[in-house]
Amino acid sequence: MAVLVTGGAGYIGSHMVLALLDAGHEEIVVLDDLSTGFDWALPPEVKLVVGDIADQALVTETILQHRIDALAHFAAKIVVPDSVADPLGYYLANTAKTRSLIETAVRTGVKHVIFSSTAAVYGEPETVPVPEDLTTSPINPYGRSKLMSEWMIQDAAKAHGFSYVILRYFNVAGADPRGRTGQSTPNATHLIKVATQTALGQRSHIDVFGTDYPTPDGSCLRDYIQVSDLAEAHRVALTHLRSGGESLTLNCGYGRGYSVLEVIEVVKRISGRDFEVRLCPRRAGDPAQIIAGADRIRQRLGWVPKHDDLDAIVGQALAWEDSLSRRNRV
Template sequence: MAILVTGGAGYIGSHMVLALKDRGEDVVVLDDFSTGFPWAVADGVPVVEGDVADRELVARLIADHGVTEIAHFAAKIVVPESVENPLLYYHANTAKTRDLIETAVKTGVKHFIFSSTAAVYGNPLTNPVGEDAVPAPMSPYGTSKLMSEWVLRDAAAAHGFTYAVLRYFNVAGADPQGRSGQSTPNATHLIKVACQTALGQRPKMDVFGTDFPTPDGTCVRDYIHVTDLAEAHVVALQHLRQGGGSITANCGYGRGFSVLEVIEAVKRASGIDFRADLGPRRAGDPAMIVAKADFIRQQLGWVPGHDDLDGIVTQALAWEKRLGAAHEQDRVSS
């Protein structure tokens, strides 16, 4: 019995691989390396370069490794890009997920864990927002993920497998042991961008919107540590293995921080007062979104261990320093 982790060389996927490997699970990774890196995958885990929509390749991996479960992380995730190029997102996130699900059905995969997003809620009427809120995505990114949820729901009902849809809020931080972190150079994650600016890797950063109906006018988000998120996937997998039914669950801490509060946290951690320019809103950004995560805590027993913004920022900053040192070493060596 093995678990296929798609996108397992990326940010969240690599942390899921670490969580599974730490528990002695058999894991195989499929990644196209568009944003991931082979070195980000835990030692000893087989890594195959390829596309999740390549049905022959996926079927061969499932057969060769005895895969009975899939954790699907491979996706496009940049909201502004999805607004500019929606067809790319419906292809990468919806059409390819549909193809992966079909292969899973044909090869007898028992359980499927899907990486979804709080973007399916759009700009919720109330916060914290629960899983029972009516989805109203504001961007093609959010819609592409919601459509994938529907495909998964209907396929599971027709073909008898079980699934867990996990709707992430804003993922941040790095592995506390320093084994992985957000490594994509042009990533748009706020904490990564702020850390890069603090370290002089960017001349400045931009704040998109100061006129939102929030306490300081900037967007408010619920930041979840990537290690806690990986643990949420583990408890969801255990739930399915123990015969539990299919679920949809929010993954967040239930409290939010504004963009300006996050920037101040990075300034505290780094000791550097870097430049942050205030600018207009971006398309697709809701004012505030905070998770109501009672279900995964109470029903699945998820207990987060890293619910601390300063700790999240400190680990993210340490990871950026490690990446910078590695890039400098590579430059000198070449």
């Protein structure tokens, strides 16, 4: 039995690869076009196939050659404001290409699918925390592109008899505590990445997008989940499916929110560096607050997070950013 990890050279996918290897998994194959991922993010024992998830001949050959029984599908475009500017690009990359990949998986007899979905499918929830059975109502093309993929996977699973776990990630942050991989995309837009780069002097300042939201300090609230905890959720989801477990849709978060201003204060305190913070207008496509209803994944998969600590998450992000800048200077 072997797992095909699409997007495995990216930020979250590379952490799942490590989680599987650390747990003694034998065969892992990564399919990645390296558009935002890096071959060096993978340990040498992992087979990397460089290509596109919509290349059906390549995907078929890879699945049959390695006797793939399970697919973990991370490959996607992921930036909310970019999706507002380029919706058709996002529907192609995230929805049309996922349709193609799932079709290939069905034709080649893949039995299990784990899909990277997002809290963005909920849109602007009126109350938080958000349970999984809340009506989905995405407010940006990124969230819609992912919700359509969820529906395709659910419908195809019913029609063709594979099982799935859809994981709706909240805000993913931090890095491998052993420093083996982290968020490496240049020009990344995620808050903790931008704040740590600013603390390290790689950016002159940080913008806070919106201070007039209906939240305690006026900035947006998010539920930041540490990336190795999230990778572990994928590992237990895979075990669940391979043991005959039922298909599930699960939130991945801790059930608690931090504001943008609070996160910036933590980055200043942990780094010991002060930096300029500019209060700016709202950014397109941002919900005011999004916090996970976080019980179901614990009950159904027995997932136990080990890194629910914002100080530690920020510390890992700072350490990774520092090692990345040294790597890039070499």
